[in-house]
Amino acid sequence: MSLEITLFVIFALAAAVSAVMVVTRSNPVIAALFLVVNFGSLAGLFLTLHAQFIAVTEIIVYAGAIMVLFLFVIMLIKPENEQKFLAVNKKIKLTAVFLAALILVQIAYIILFANPSARLNPDLNASVQAGTIESIGTLIFTKYILPFEAAGYLLLAATIGALVLAKKKFE
Amino acid sequence: MNEFYYIIPFIILAAGILISLVIEMYFTSSEKILPWFSILTFLASGFSALFLVNNVKVVFENMLMSGGNVNFFIFIFNLGAALVTLLSIDYIKKYHTYYGEYYILLMSSVLGMSLMAGAKDLIVIFMGLEIMSVCFYALAGINRNKLKANEASLKYFLLGSFATGFLVYGMALVYGSMQNTSLEYLFLNFTKFNTNILFLAGLLFILFGLSFKIAAFPFHMWVPDVYQGSATTVSALMSTGGKAAAFSAIIVSFASVLTVVNTNVFAPYFGAIAVFSMLFGSIVAIAQTDIKRMMAYSSIAHAGYMTIGLASGNSYGVSGIIFYLAAYTFMNIGAFGIISIVEGKNDTNLTIKSYAGLANKKPILAGLLAIIMFSLAGLPPFAGFFGKYYIFIAAVKAKLTWLAIVGVISSAISVYFYIRIIVLMYFKESEEDFVIENSNTGLLSVIIAVLFVILLGIAPNSVINLISYFAK
């Protein structure tokens, strides 16, 4: 097995298992920590896809910033543990899992049927070039400048919204 | 530099947001200045959009479309938001929740809607939708000491970001299949990708995400709770601007489906959600006792009527939807406006029974509400009638007569609960005794909305001709 395949198998398994763990753990703190593992393994997968810049931002933004925010809120409100995943409403939950498995089979079927790799001819150099900070930065600040400005207004609106809702007291 | 000329409406709004931040920060009497300043911004932005309506151009590296129906949409959003602001001045005092941020969030949400209407790229749709939604999540919970408002915003937030997940996943599949995110490219090469099942699955996921925002049938469960729990003025904007923006996004992203013949692979899907939304909304609305919940179910039904236009997939359908959205915006803002005037402190007077005998207490309000209810029910000669008329004509032209018939049946059912309010107002004695506070600005806003409802009803031809000229 080449290094590429080994890395893919390790990271993919970690991502899949930690995703399931996030959904099934009854303690929210443990779920949050598994989400960090998930983000980490996703960053690894991005590296196998030659997306260096996105891999680093994934770690900094998601695992670093968003998850810290989550953990702060969990610490602040100390939610009690839920019951075990299948302890209550067993039938409904099993139905949901069953339906999701069914849809997964459908999605996998669609993906395999559409057979995207027949349409793609991956080129290693182009792929590496696409993931560099230069090409992404050039695109963001030339072609995608308008959505970039919009993102600024999105963050402004989010800041104001969060302040209004969570500020302790007004006046 | 020349391109900035075409996006003046956006620039005015964006600058307005920043200036109002400064006003809120430095002026002690911002409570008096800020609403009027934001109304000024909305009007400036809206009328500049109307002024530029003939300059159809794609600007910013194929990111944004300006002119034509896009500017028409921007005009509707801005005028609607200006009316909502006018309503809010007195409404906010009832709950003692004056936060200047309210108006800033209102302006930001309109900026998001305008971006969605003008989008020529999936990224712009996504960013516009998120700016709008993030503002709405916060606005829904703006009465933050009220448990109902907290709950409404939590529900709206969780289900809304659930829908965003579907939208993004769909966009990823579409990007992968067509190697691009430009909607122009999608429009030109639709037939090439038509057979790629991954591409169609992606479009379907995008449609799920947007159906949530238009409050169509399988994704409607948030609507009654959120409209009931959040502030009435915010519900007015959510039900009109939010819905119109999501429809405009559907119209641009499915443009090839809607205007090029023989590509409407989604017709059965649109038809099904149209039928279910119309019937479900109209039938469940009958059983409601809370007027805001009733309006919420009526909003689901109206989303169904508009979806008929999407199912018919021709330019008549598109111009019908735009006309309907304009009419619906003014009708619904008028209706929610009257609800917000009648509403007392602490969520009182919100049941349908509170409207009994309104004609004796407040004859002007009752008259205005009667006009709006006739229009919502789709009776001539008001705007609602012509909205439905154009949509049904489009369906008949697309050989979907059965869909038009279901639409007529559903509006016949809906006449019952709209007329019930008129009967209560004029022929029943008031049971509860309460005083309705006067609100001059609120009344002004409702009168303007009703004037537009009548105007669109008297002269629908000139408006529809303008819209269909651009829709082609």
Next chain:
Amino acid sequence: MTIPIEYYLILSGFMFLTGVVGVLTRRNAIVVFMSIELMLNSADLTFVAFSSYLGNSIGQVFVFFVMTVAAAEAAVGLAIIIAVFRNKKTVNIDEINILKW
């Protein structure tokens, strides 16, 4: 690039549906929100996989914007959760039901 792109796509489909199951079955608002983050991340994986195999950066630019949105949503969403908790002392969405859900 010896691994076919289908593997990445199926992995992301699996993560997406895990997130969906989480949203539908979990009752703690914070965990529901974490499941939504899982869905957004699976979309990110699809974007990056396509972007890398196509050799064009647009998908990674899109991921950049998705991250911005996730951050904005996290800020507003957690503020909403705190506002609910302040009034109701719980974040269990089964107990938050004055309105009929």
